[in-house]
Amino acid sequence: xxxxxxxxxxxxxxxxxxxxxxxxxxxxxxxxxxxxxxxxxxxxxxxxxxxxxxxxxxxxxxxxxxxxxxxxxxxxxxxxxxxxxxxxxxxxxxxxxxxxxxxxxxxxxxxxxxxxxxxxxxxxxxxxx
Numbered sequence: 291x292x293x294x295x296x297x298x299x300x301x302x303x304x305x306x307x308x309x310x311x312x313x314x315x316x317x318x319x320x321x322x323x324x325x326x327x328x329x330x331x332x333x334x335x336x337x338x339x340x341x342x343x344x345x346x347x348x349x350x351x352x353x354x355x356x357x358x359x360x361x362x363x364x365x366x367x368x369x370x371x372x373x374x375x376x377x378x379x380x381x382x383x384x385x386x387x388x389x390x391x392x393x394x395x396x397x398x399x400x401x402x403x404x405x406x407x408x409x410x411x412x413x414x415x416x417x418x419x
Contacts (some may be wrong), residue, residue: 306365319395326389344369
């Protein structure tokens with residue numbers, strides 16, 4: 291396939307992924323996808339093992355419109371991201387507003403173990419988390 295064949299390949303054959311922002315805070319992790327025109331029924335979120343999968347069905351209308359210019363596309367997509375170790379998967383929430391899908395993943399508080407230091411005569415203490 292030449293460079294020109296690749297350039298003029300139909301857009302439907304190109305792997306599509308929406309623009310994405312990922313934000314990590316101390317208590318939560320957010321994934322924001324730009325999905326203008328997608329409805330709640332066209333977007334699906336699944337969690338399997340430690341992976342979050344976001345799928346979009348894209349435009350499923352049967353009648354193709356005649357576009358003079360088309361830059362906004364609703365193509366099927368699949369976006370996968372590994373969840374942080376402290377993710378609380380059972381409390382994940384998703385919100386679709388103004389063409390942005392925001393997935394909020396709460397994180398468990400960091401576990402800090404404090405070890406008491408004792409004198410040389412004290413027994414050894416093993417700490418595991």
